[in-house]
Amino acid sequence: MNRIEPFQYISELKDHAGAQVELRGWVSNRRDSKGLVFIVLRDGTGFAQCVVNEESVGAEQFEAAKRLGLESSVILWGEVREDERQIGGYEVQVSKLQVIQDAADYPIAKKEHGVDFLIENRHLWLRSTRQWAIMRVRNRVIYAIHNFFQANGFLQMDAPIFTGNAVEGTTTLFETDFFGQPAYLSQSGQLYGEALAMAHGKIYTFGPTFRAEKSKTRRHLSEFWMIEPEMAFYDLDMDMDLIEQFIKAVVADILEHCKQELETLGRNTTFLENAVQLPFPRVHYDDAVRIIRGEQDVNGKNSIQTLEADLEALRAKKAECEKEIAEREAKIAAGGMKKGEVNFNQNKIDTLKNEVKDLDEQLTNIPQWLESARNFEWGGDLGGSDETVLTRLFDCPVMVYNWPAEVKAFYMKRDPNDEKYVKGVDVLAPEGYGEIVGGAEREDNIDFLIERINNEGLPMEAFQWYLDLRRFGTVPHAGFGLGLERFVMWFTGIQHIRESIPFPRFYGRLKP
RNA sequence: UCCUCCGUAGCUCAGCUGGUUAGAGCAUCUGACUGUUAAUCAGAGGGUCCUUGGUUCAAGUCCAAGCGGGGGAGCCA
Numbered sequence: 001m002n003r004i005e006p007f008q009y010i011s012e013l014k015d016h017a018g019a020q021v022e023l024r025g026w027v028s029n030r031r032d033s034k035g036l037v038f039i040v041l042r043d044g045t046g047f048a049q050c051v052v053n054e055e056s057v058g059a060e061q062f063e064a065a066k067r068l069g070l071e072s073s074v075i076l077w078g079e080v081r082e083d084e085r086q087i088g089g090y091e092v093q094v095s096k097l098q099v100i101q102d103a104a105d106y107p108i109a110k111k112e113h114g115v116d117f118l119i120e121n122r123h124l125w126l127r128s129t130r131q132w133a134i135m136r137v138r139n140r141v142i143y144a145i146h147n148f149f150q151a152n153g154f155l156q157m158d159a160p161i162f163t164g165n166a167v168e169g170t171t172t173l174f175e176t177d178f179f180g181q182p183a184y185l186s187q188s189g190q191l192y193g194e195a196l197a198m199a200h201g202k203i204y205t206f207g208p209t210f211r212a213e214k215s216k217t218r219r220h221l222s223e224f225w226m227i228e229p230e231m232a233f234y235d236l237d238m239d240m241d242l243i244e245q246f247i248k249a250v251v252a253d254i255l256e257h258c259k260q261e262l263e264t265l266g267r268n269t270t271f272l273e274n275a276v277q278l279p280f281p282r283v284h285y286d287d288a289v290r291i292i293r294g295e296q297d298v299n300g301k302n303s304i305q306t307l308e309a310d311l312e313a314l315r316a317k318k319a320e321c322e323k324e325i326a327e328r329e330a331k332i333a334a335g336g337m338k339k340g341e342v343n344f345n346q347n348k349i350d351t352l353k354n355e356v357k358d359l360d361e362q363l364t365n366i367p368q369w370l371e372s373a374r375n376f377e378w379g380g381d382l383g384g385s386d387e388t389v390l391t392r393l394f395d396c397p398v399m400v401y402n403w404p405a406e407v408k409a410f411y412m413k414r415d416p417n418d419e420k421y422v423k424g425v426d427v428l429a430p431e432g433y434g435e436i437v438g439g440a441e442r443e444d445n446i447d448f449l450i451e452r453i454n455n456e457g458l459p460m461e462a463f464q465w466y467l468d469l470r471r472f473g474t475v476p477h478a479g480f481g482l483g484l485e486r487f488v489m490w491f492t493g494i495q496h497i498r499e500s501i502p503f504p505r506f507y508g509r510l511k512p
Numbered sequence: 513u514c515c516u517c518c519g520u521a522g523c524u525c526a527g528c529u530g531g532u533u534a535g536a537g538c539a540u541c542u543g544a545c546u547g548u549u550a551a552u553c554a555g556a557g558g559g560u561c562c563u564u565g566g567u568u569c570a571a572g573u574c575c576a577a578g579c580g581g582g583g584g585a586g587c588c589a
Contacts, residue, residue, distance in 0.1 A: 483589030
């Protein structure tokens with residue numbers, strides 16, 4: 001488009017070195033010294049330090065700048081100077097300043113906050129550096145996903161959000177009133193995706209999904225976004241090939257286009273780079289069970305021993321933290337310290353104490369995980385901890401395929417070689433991020449499908465339209481579902497899925 | 513639904529085996545400082561210790577119930 005804005009953006013400063021610019025934005029931080037005020041301005045495209053000098057702007061504007069509250073909105077004019085010490089490498093020497101609004105008592109302070117407080121102020125929290133970076137990665141992930149599918153002959157087709165029945169029959173759904181009859185918020189667009197694949201060959205849906213489970217974990221949401229491709233004439237092997245190429249393409253795109261954001265987030269990109277370079281291991285469910293139970297090693301690594309070593313390492317780390325806390329406390333108690341030094345040590349102690357809390361939580365969880373891994377029985381679904389145990393042994397995403405039929409949904413195709421199994425696949429991300437993709441070849445035989453619907457006790461009437469897809473030109477086909485937020489979580493390295501979506505909805509949280 | 517941890521200033525937290533008037537940092541306000549990076553320094557204001565009940569001469573601290581929250585299990589992406 002032709003340029004509309006009569007002002008410049010922080011992201012453009014590098015093109016204006018030595019020149020005058022006009023910036024419009026918000027005061028994300030302010031410090032002052034005699035005759036100088038340092039404003040860290042943010043405008044959505046980035047952050048830049050702007051220096052207000054009393055001699056350049058005069059007493060009146062200087063006083064105004066000195067009093068600006070955090071998140072005040074301002075317009076600044078000034079000269080761009082290169083300065084290696086600054087974020088982005090540039091700063092602005094302000095010659096004129098106009099305050100749009102002087103904001104008072106911004107609730108989010110320049111210090112640590114608890115999760116609950118931050119979620120309560122999510123509408124403001126989104127302005128902070130980390131959240132800003134996460135949202136930019138999210139945007140690029142969405143863009144890269146569309147790019148990949150659009151470039152490879154897939155049509156984007158949306159599934160309905162109101163549905164008359166549950167897809168898998170197992171999960172709790174949100175019930176609403178649809179002109180007098182009960183309707184459920186969609187928990188998956190997959191069945192509709194299959195109908196569209198029979199019309200267009202290769203399609204994908206990209207929409208919100210809803211689960212009413214009262215989950216209280218760092219990787220569950222009540223409302224999240226799912227991408228569900230569906231391909232006619234694909235079997236499970238082709239499905240897995242697609243999943244792998246797709247994930248590699250999106251990861252590569254993010255590594256290329258979100259360098260700055262990943263750096264801001266302090267993300268170690270080793271595993272992301274691995275995901276682009278290394279072939280994803282494909283592990284049969286039976287092998288996964290043996291690996292989890294510690295009966296089969298992977299590249300010389302044993303699951304139980306690895307977990308026990310992790311436990312030992314955590315204990316050592318905790319002891320180290322406690323030692324440092326004691327040392328710093330003793331130093332403070334000894335006295336003779338300047339106030340600033342006391343504060344510095346006190347802050348260190350606070351950080352360490354929080355670390356110890358986190359470690360304690362892991363120390364109570366891991367023994368339970370060990371117990372669950374040792375006693376894992378063939379035929380069960382992998383729990384969150386089992387996923388961690390398994391992925392801990394690999395350096396890139398792992399695909400577990402051929403699952404026991406009982407633990408998977410009715411629409412998955414039974415393996416003709418052994419009917420105990422269905423041709424499903426779960427993709428587990430490394431670094432403890434767990435299941436990011438669930439996919440399968442679909443049952444294309446109408447008789448088997450009817451049998452499964454009956455066995456699960458699902459209402460046959462609701463599935464008649466779906467069975468039509470098998471009555472009229474049934475073909476082998478496959479697809480998968482990808483959780484956008486879990487994907488974003490893994491890319492950004494964040495510990496909580498609630499940070500991966502602008503306004504998270506989860507058990508107990510409907511506002512803001 | 514189950515297990516587990518937590519609830520003290522606007523925010524993050526300390527407060528020991530119950531014992532004077534409830535503590536710190538940040539934030540806010542006043543002042544100092546011409547290069548700060550969560551700036552620093554001096555000072556000021558700021559409290560229903562989640563609620564209810566109990567034990568006690570005495571409860572932020574102990575006990576019980578409730579409410580709210582974190583993490584995990586189940587369920588899944």
